[in-house]
Amino acid sequence: MTRRPSPRPVRVLCSALAAGALLTTAACSDGDGEDVARAAAVARQTPTPSPTTTLTEAGAKTALITEADIEDDWAQVTDSEVATWHDTMVIGTVDADDFLTGRTDAADCQRLLDGLYTDQLLGKPSGASALRGFQQDDSRLLYQVAAYERSDPQESLAWLKTLPQECDQFTVTDNGEKRTVQVIETSLPKVGDDRVGLRVTVKGTADGDPVTLTEDVAAVRVGNDAITVTAGGFDGDEDDSVEQAVKLGTQRLKDVLAGKSPAASPSEIE
Template structure:
């Protein structure tokens, strides 16, 4: 799991429109609070359910840092590592050229699978951030977890999420080759918490050899969009399944980002409460 050195506020409804509609209903109600009398003009159920709007915030560098999770947010025995170490994580099992013959007539799918492998190696599934960004790395045994918060002001993270959604079908199983060694890659879609404006997850399993011995690399990847900002979590290693930690990071991390964008201080993590 890697990252090269270069490496989500909901879209809020218009308070003006909702307020104008509610005012029209109130003025035509002859004092009745539900707006059911007078002219009969009432706010629609959809309008009444709209959240209170606030200005769309721009994620700053300090805001991105504040939105990062801590080891307490993902429980288990994760230990935070230095940022410089996390920036340079690389896993050689992700290196290789996709075997186009695996795809028969769907040659374009091979290009998507190659993009997946390259993006996992570079830790840039959503592309390079166009605005503020921050990252934090954690380690537990042979497993690693990389958590990123970034703004995509001049790009559209939804396009990358839409692309990720196609991969479990396009890249369900394929082969990559590196220096004559073949590795089998499988891609499935795990469940994620219903958070943010949009979200996608992948579990990628790479079976091959490392140091002359059979090895299986398992990576759980999740991306959550909040407006034109996003969090990305990549976790796993030779120790296997880290999906629970990814779920926790997604659940708590999305809330932290939403709080920061709303101008609030994120809720204290367990470690800060003790």
Template sequence: MTRRPSRLVRVLSPALAAGTLLCTAACSDDGGTEGTDVQGVTASQVAGRRQTPSPTATLSTDGARTALITEADIEDDWTQVKDTEAENWHDSLLIGTVDVSDFLTAKAQASDCQRLLDSLFDDDLLGRPSGASELRGFQQGDSRLLYQVASYDRTGLQDSLDWMGTLPEKCDQFTVTDGGQKRTVQVIEISLPKVGDARQGLRVTVQGSAGGDDATLTLDVAAVRVGDDAITVTAGGLDGDENDSAQQAVQQGTQRLKDVLAGKSPAPSPN
């Protein structure tokens, strides 16, 4: 994945200027895996660690593409877009510098919140994949849904999920500044289906301005670990959250990934 572009080129195309949206590879609720606890992990995450881990298998590029969800896996009128278009989805509302004065522990918490915004912009919330990685994007009106399947180093992957689990407390509300403009960001935890070996879900809300008008960007972000692999979903936009579709993507997508890792063809979509 290319490094984050300079601020001058991280600007939405004219077609998107009236509605800046982003869907990135994202996160999951109820973290958990087999292993020792990490500071800041919630009780729900510890409970999730009691699940039987998925068998280890190597995910190929073809397998990752087969594991991607389709339009039939999610509700409403989502339309799949070209991969080249989805790869360039970024949102200018996520650009900015976190105001350190908002935090009691200052730099430590501010750094976590800055990492959250930067990784949402760069589509690498779980870190850089260590193996196969495929993504697919869907659009519905002014909302977008970005879905990714990728292989990671398991330790780093679980560390990322555990880190995400601390964000609703560390980054519950903070301010970012960019070019003299201020935006308010809120982060809360959202529940996800009890699937996979570990999961974490977040809702990130950014209040600011777009095209000179007040705007609120709402993103539901979910990640689910299956062995050394993970799915990430980011869904939402300026029209509000897309929680139902994100939940369906998690439910259907996790099963598709498990089927692929087991050497099976994913079952037909329910719709």
């Protein structure tokens, strides 16, 4: 007499697959195992759903912060006003004689100033992007959300992290006028996949009087997307507002990428 094969191997296989949520209870029967093999094959062919979506122009605009997301009395300005916000204090040629390695370090510091002027600290976005500006007295805050899927935002963040050492203090010349620039590292909330904070001060003259421009800069990477914030003016630092923008703005971007609607107000974010 031919003995019926023991059902134990099938039960063991079914138990393991059921633990991985690959089969239904009906498939884990004492049958010949065909349903088990078929279900396992289907499970292997089913792709794992992505936790995020590609950032679109509409999504980038939705991820922008609002007046309610930052402290103090910031007021949102129009896009046409933002387009005129290129600060002439950061225009000029970096003096390579200030550096031990000359042209190499000077080029990095020049890249920083050019990025501040063009609002492209992380390079030109390769995908969707959106900007929003806010003003408070003589200070300005510019917030940007952008996709860099065809470039490398991490490389740009790594470069920014080197600047407090490479560009600690240097001189820039514009139309015969010399300005002193200092760069230091600042702390940011631990949000996103990576982040960097800087404070850039530029000392020079305006209308013959000595002035100091202070810009707090922040960049946060979320996957292949990133947010950048620059805030400041002649009134002093704006680090509190930048930290608030980074904290709540990063969560807004993550919500958009996850297909969720961002919280309507800061009080809704834990």
